[in-house]
Amino acid sequence: MALDFSWQGANGCVTLFPNPEIRLRNIPPDAKRVLLVLMQGTREMGGQELPMPSNGVVPSGSIRTFGPCKPDTYQWTALAKSANGAVLAEAHRARFYPTDELAPERQSPVGVTGSR
Template identity: 65%
Template sequence: MALTGWLAGCHAAFADPMTLDFSWGGEKGCVSLFPNPEFHLHNVPAGAKRLSLTLTKGAREMGGQELPIPQNGILPSGTFRTFAPCNPGVYQWTAQVKSATGDVLSEASKARYYPSDELAQH
């Protein structure tokens, strides 16, 4: 019985980390409220119920929202709106997935240059 618990804990510890991806996809910035790009989540931990997405440029938060986790891991573009991007630069999306009680189960982020869509180094 103890071995089973230990193996389950080891499996969770060695599971692939959650990842987040998106593309600006030629979106035009500098609108009053910018529609979110399409997001792809992979390796979402079991028990995750809510998804919190936040957009930042440097230390400045540009908006975000908390939503139910999409069953297929894809959140369509235009699901919610933020205050950016506008000016060219590096913008980062951070995703946190939470349990039904609000505990953060995992976090992933991805930074891209806007408007070129090149990946930025963390």
């Protein structure tokens, strides 16, 4: 599975930050839910589990997290889950805020080890 997003148009430094549009590709066919988590280094900024969108696009503002504020690397992680909650796939994308440059990916923040 692959994940992409952009910080363009994102207004950080807010407590209830609306997520940017998140695009998922190569989603396992049995995936029914997606858990999205935002991290700043090892600090979890929040996340939420949603129904898996049929087109792979999680619209902007679908969930709220703590917002990015200081210039740093922030990473979104997506876990695709089956109807019974089993993790089927995992994807990460890290970008520098606010410049939107790609950054190296970091280890999974939600207790799932290894790429799927």
